[in-house]
Amino acid sequence: MLAKTFFGSVVSAIASGLYLMGSTASAAPLSKPTVARRDVNATNFPNISTGSVVLGSDNTYVNSSIYDSSLRPQLHFSPATGFMNDPNGLVYANGKWHLFYQYNPAELAAGNQHWGHATLSNGTTILMFSGSAVVDRNNTSGFFNNTSNAEENIVLMFTEHTDYVEQQSLAYTTDGGKTFTKYSGNPVIDIGSTQFRDPKVFWHPETEKWIMVAAHSQDYQIGIFGSKDLKSWDELSRVTRVGYLGYQYECPGLAQVPVEGSDEKRWVLTYSINPGSPLGGSIMEYFVGDFNGTHFVADDAATRFVDTGKDFYAGQMFDNTGDEVIGITWASNWEYTNDVPADHFRSAMTVPRRYKLRSVPVNPMFNDTLLVQEFVNTSAVHDKELFNSPINYSSSMNGAPIAVPTAGAFEFTAEVFVNTTTGLKSNDWAVIDFYSNDTFKSEKLSLGFRPNDGMLYVRRADAQKSWYNPLFTGSSNSFISIPSANSTTKFHGIVDRGVFELLINDGQQSITNTYFLEKGNVIGSVVFSTAHENITFTSASVDSFKSIW
Template identity: 30%
Template sequence: MKFTFALYIFLLAGIVSVNAQVSSDSLYSEAYRPQYHFSPQKGWIGDPSGFIYYQGKYHMYWWGKVESTDLVHYNEITPFAMTGANSNIAYFTGSVLIDKDNSAGFGKDAYIAAYTAFEKDSKKQAQGISFSHDGKAFHYYEGNPVLDIWSTEFRDPTVFWHEPTQKWVMVVAKALEKKIKFYTSTDLKNWTWTSDFGPAGDHEKSWECPDLFQLPVDGDFNNKKWVMVVSINWAQEQYFIGDFDGTSFTLMDNHPDTPLYLDKGLDFYASRTFRDYDNTLKNTVSMGWVATWDYAQLVPSGYGKGFWSIPRNLNLKTYKEGIRLIQNPIEQLQTLRYKPFSIKRSLQVGIQNIPGFVPEENVYELDATFSTDTSNTFGFNLCTGDGRKVVISYDTDSHNLVIDRTHSADVAIPKFSRMTHALVEPIDNKIRFHIFVDKSSIELFTNDGKDVFTLLTYPNASQTGIELFAQKKGTNMELNAWMLKSIWK
């Protein structure tokens, strides 16, 4: 995670503690505060740094800690889970595991955090571990670092147990070399290098925050592939599909040379999957950081900086061009729905409001399906008001989807005004937009989740309008919409 130390200092200097005297009427009602995404009470949140499911709870760390039983409602435990390092060490991004058999000697079922230990004076990045018996307060291992190659660009370990080889595996980035390095261990303290992967795909600037996990192909649990996700260029994520034997990762046959991007929006980074230590979860779920390093420290939110995406179920699906990753919002989010609205209509030429669905705030869900068998360009204007809007536009001829937030924010944010686009193929002459709007962000899942777009928006409180537009006649639409309850009220 780039610049983590500077942000850690920001957290220490600017955070209001969990026990601070904050009015219940104002907490979680601040301008731009998301209402169904997780953000800490106060202060900075960056990369997800340890996602596990254990003893019936989801445990999530950013070196603060939050717990959840449903990934909809959250209980913030502490903003400071790490203790014991000397003042020259800062904790960078990493992961958490449960040492069920006491392989590290800290006790049976100990929580172990593996992370990058950053030396402030030398700028060196090495890998360290801390242990906990309650998952809330982690104690620094005095034998740290456990892995040190004397590099300033060696970071963000994901550690997990590989059952076939009966070893712990560490997946860690050599950032500016655009490589992922693999190490194995039996005790989490002594690590042996086994292989490197990369550069591959998009290797323009930097690689970091790797994750590696298995998914079934087309729902067949007897046919699984390994997926490696890598955060790139401090702005985006790409993924690779292949096989992992406990020591090295190899790409599947016919893997494209061109990058496979996890999210084609403007603000999604450093995602992590939950490791299931209860062996009871049916789905593999991930969450990412909704931010980009160009302006992460400059956004106008008053409660602090940063929040995490809605949780997403991950799967692999076979298409004509090959196997691809698909993402869809978890079904539990449907419990937040109220004021349901449905409409079927043929789009009119020009711009129209949606009669019957007029949100008072940008906290809602849209699920719209459009016909594409007639030549047209159509879409939504979201967060409209005061001359500002976010445009989601689709061209049926080119299959080009464009998202333009150039004039969306009500404040000036350096490097913020951008647009993005991608080719999105219709399915059976239809295109589906499943959209989640939450105060200062939009997440768009198209069709079955093959193409996903996440972006920050920062409209003011009066920018709550929704408009439909079309250049021509002949496009039919089916729309379902809901307001979404705040998880904090």
């Protein structure tokens, strides 16, 4: 399976990739140029045959110590320096996972928009806005010749943005992604709008066409386009004003997703809104339905959110992954992303996730089809098992700390069993606390589940001792389901420096939050505790990760 090799590939990519200015791409002068990423296996950087290495402002390579900062995630992707936001151009090609992303190499805030690029090989920075990438293995575009490797025929479709127009353009690579050439016939779509962006392209074999979805952002419409050659496009239909509107639509996606327990696949339309999320700021929603090659029709107009935390926006799926649907998402929120504590860089991506559909009883009267998620296989960066044992009310480990390494990156699992709901009160919780590693354990994250009524909280208010923003909500609350007697609720989480990801009941719900401990602190211990004899952790585990840097 592709996903089994994914995480190891990304680790190599982001640990050894260099940032280059592509020799065929245009870019504005930078006041603070991009810097080379350090190689984890060598003290010297490899020679680069194409493009030119862009050095730091002091004309030296960036010091590797920036990867050891307490603010730097040790498992999640982050840029060496500068500001990163939406993932773009996600594609699997010839054994390599390509992650492009919107990037400002000049400062620690949004603006001066470029694309960053991480792969198993070198990275490239080119001047573009949002977009996607595909493998044109049949050379429908005519950009490639017979000597090229068909699995490396990568074409980017991106939004060129000015004060007067947003238009869609193409770029392509003939060297496996080291450099890109802009198509001389750009733009390929120009409708004269300033609010038309974020193209996502995929091949639709049934109609033998490329399909693109793009946001008519402030019309609250998702346009569906078709093309035989990636150059000439026709608009086929629009999805209009469905779901939660917010201020504008952004970053749409359309993918065929497997249904668990069957050979069936259903189509899923995703897009993000910002600002105007009911939770504040930005959020991502989805719709399950049917796509006939021209029109998408949702099963209903109900709003379903991909993630109900504060920091999950502009997610995209990788192209060319066969029967699997794998995506990655920006772990931040436009309400405060330009203001959070920073050390050489700002923002990180989520861990890549695999997506499926599952029929779930959401209440006694109704089964819903939900987009469920699981973390990709992280065995490539697994360090060691720190704890694996049940914990009950009378256990010596009830409330006892489990130490985690100073890297501060680990995963945990827990299965909370409720013997009977009789006698449970509103103060009877199953709680997992994550304490900082300073002497007084002065900061913490908390996860609490109340079986009495199925309520859950993820609290970060106690993990921002040295920083405050009124929009940085202290707690994310959610309803899971009302447990019955002899029921089990499952949790699987990944905790990293600054990023907390939680999947509930095998991915039926997801909560992703960032957090910012006092500089120098990382999470140093985990505590499982139950407040009632009828609430038991039938299993609880903690496993550490190696740093990817």
